Amino acid sequence: MRQNRDVTDEVLELLKQSNLRLTAPRLAVLEVVEHEGKHQDAEFIEQAARQKLGSLSRQAVYDNLNAMVAAGILRRIEPAGRPALYETRVGDNHHHLICRQCHKTVDINCAAGVKPCLQPNDDHDFVIDEAEVVYWGLCPDCQTEN
Amino acid sequence: MRQNRDVTDEVLELLKQSNLRLTAPRLAVLEVVEHEGKHQDAEFIEQAARQKLGSLSRQAVYDNLNAMVAAGILRRIEPAGRPALYETRVGDNHHHLICRQCHKTVDINCAAGVKPCLQPNDDHDFVIDEAEVVYWGLCPDCQTEN
DNA sequence: CGCACTATCTTGACTTTGTCCAGATAGTGC
DNA sequence: GCACTATCTGGACAAAGTCAAGATAGTGCG
Known part of the structure; x- marks a missing residue:
């Protein structure tokens, strides 16, 4: 098939x-x-x-x-x-924005685009390969529902 | 008591x-x-x-x-x-760095210090209150174990 | 085309992490 | 010291996902 x-x-x-x-x-x-x-x-x-x-x-x-x-x-x-x-969008290291209430999730473009897009000041001697970012907030619908 | x-x-x-x-x-x-x-x-x-x-x-x-x-x-x-x-360290919005292998977790100071420390280019009309960042990598011990 | 090799699928039990519930217990303010 | 209610206990339950063993079916090769 x-x-x-x-x-x-x-x-x-x-x-x-x-x-x-x-x-x-x-x-x-x-x-x-x-x-x-x-x-x-x-x-x-x-x-x-x-x-x-x-x-x-x-x-x-x-x-x-x-x-x-x-x-x-x-x-x-x-x-x-x-x-x-x-999700299928891979390879561009984008991030996500999630509504705390209804959990609607949208993509957030990453300025850098490649991993790791952020570097900490002190890496504690780790080899860092990814910076995962989640933005939390309220979506437009859930803002008005309050 | x-x-x-x-x-x-x-x-x-x-x-x-x-x-x-x-x-x-x-x-x-x-x-x-x-x-x-x-x-x-x-x-x-x-x-x-x-x-x-x-x-x-x-x-x-x-x-x-x-x-x-x-x-x-x-x-x-x-x-x-x-x-x-x-953890007890609250109020400074620091981030975390986690080893993919042994899961050792260390604090990463946040440059901004206050939430949300990062702002996306396009907020999709959400009201964002937090940017949660997790750095992933390999700690010193797990690097040498390979 | 047909075969063999092994990736994948199915079924069903099981695990992990945590929540819900109801009644008993015990801090706290007055 | 009392009342009020937050908290604790024990036990069932739930969500999300994994493990295991045997059956099924893609794929590369001849």
Whole structure:
């Protein structure tokens, strides 16, 4: 089965490079993350991908999400106290802005663009490879609701 | 019972202001977070506080940690994929640097010092109150172990 | 095309981290 | 010393995700 009409050649290439096979569950998960709106959690992805396929195990969803994060095809963000979210925009090291109330999540462009975009004054002799930034606040809708 | 010899008057004042009573479990939890080393998780705090008191329920630990975080006496950080950590240094909006391998966590002074220390180019009309930064890397020990 | 190799999927139990609930206990202000 | 209610206890429960073992199915190669 190759319903890869919705998956770019670039991504197919990435999958191949990581020895990741083109399975129906994998492509379904990928399409959900790419097209069903950004920053979805595993629960949503599971439901949507299962609907596409008819049936799909939870484990296949987690396996695929983990495999594709490891391969650099997806990016995972883990906001404090919330389930992990997945997105396809990788490689530009952008950041995230999350509403404290409704948890709406939007991308924030990173001025530097490359990791680590920030350098601490004192690195404690660590080798730092990433500066992860989460902005917290209230979205326009939640501001007026108070 | 008032074994508050190890708790500063300043903290006692903060507790009082938040209607937080001076209970043995509360003081034990506070002392652990203040003195047993920074950036400990709930599990460690529970063990250490229970040892101080003889017995202590898990729920009391979580209740106290949550209450004191809400009161601004403790700060909670939640590194991706890890249990929450607690620390007493509040009010200076410092950041954290975490080893990807052993999870050693150290404070990173924030240049600005006040929240939000970073402002995105485009705030999407959110009201942003905090920029949370986590630096990820390898600590000196874990660099050499490879 | 057909085979073998092994990545992936399925099912279902399990783990970790933490919350909810109800009743008993104990600080605190007056 | 009392009342008021914050807090503690014990135990069930919940969310998010992992582990394990066997069945299934992509893929490269001949």
